[in-house]
Amino acid sequence: MNALALALLLQSAVAAEPAAVASPPVDPRASRAPDLVEVITLDPSLRTDVRYATANNFTGRAVYAQARVFLQRPAAEAVVAAHRALAEHGYGLLLFDGYRPWRVTKLFWEVTPREKRDFVANPARGSKHNRGCAVDLTLFERKTGREVAMPSAYDDFTEKAAPDYAGGTAEQRAARDLLRRTMERFGFSVEPNEWWHYNCAGWQEWPLLDVPFEDL
Ligand SMILES: [Zn+2]
Structure with a gap:
């Protein structure tokens, strides 16, 4: 078997490998009752581009039935x-993603090759997105409505996605750093390898959920 055939075989084995768990983990620290709110209802001047509701995402297919962004109320208010x-x-702020049903986290894990799994959450532990306490976002220019250029695209699974990546233009880095300073001012912390991903303070207090958008 040549190297390419072997690589393809390994890739299909990874894709076919089911996650070992069938329901979201229960976190004993999670004491708060879910209070998911659709963020844009709090301020309609926010913008959204929910790529997971389209085929324009790393899985190549729509994984959400609806293009909506929900967060636990305190996190939604801090984003506003x-x-x-x-x-x-x-x-x-242009929002890409917020609360994510756990079944979608499980799907991401199953379709992501092993060497790229640092960029997706292990369903056995779950994601802060499953708690409604993580948000993926970027800046847009109010005058034109245009998305602001950053050192990498959203969901770029390379070193360019690191919040301290030194490449890109000075203007792109300045925009990324302004986003980070602003989000930190309102209680969020950036994910170490994703400039667009912010976790809300106290995320441990919210349970991991698997409720689809259409049931919210
Ligand atoms: Zn994220």
Whole structure:
């Protein structure tokens, strides 16, 4: 068997490998009752581009039935506050993703090759997205509505996605760093390898959920 055939065989083996668990893990620290709110209802001047509801994402297919972004209420309110604070710089927030049903995290794990799994959550532990306490977002320019260029695209699974990546243009890095400073001011922390992913403070207190959007 040549190397290419072997690589393809391994890839299909990875894709076919089911996750070992069938339901979201229960976190004993999670004491709060879910209070998911659709973020844009709190401020309709936010923008959304829910690529997981389209085929334009790393899986190549729609994994959400609806293009909506939900977060636990305190996180949603903090996103709105950050969005309003960015207005003085001429920017607003463009939301890619928030609460993610656990079954979708499981699907991401199953379709992601082993060497890229640092970029997806292990369903055995779950994702902060499953808690409604992580948000993927970027900046848009208020004047034009255009998405602001960053050192990498959203869901770029390379070193360019690191929040401290030194490449790209000075302008792109400045935009990425302004996003980070602003989100940190409102209680979020950036994911170490994804400039677009922010976790809300106290994420441990929210349970991992598997409720589809259409049931919210
Ligand atoms: Zn994320």
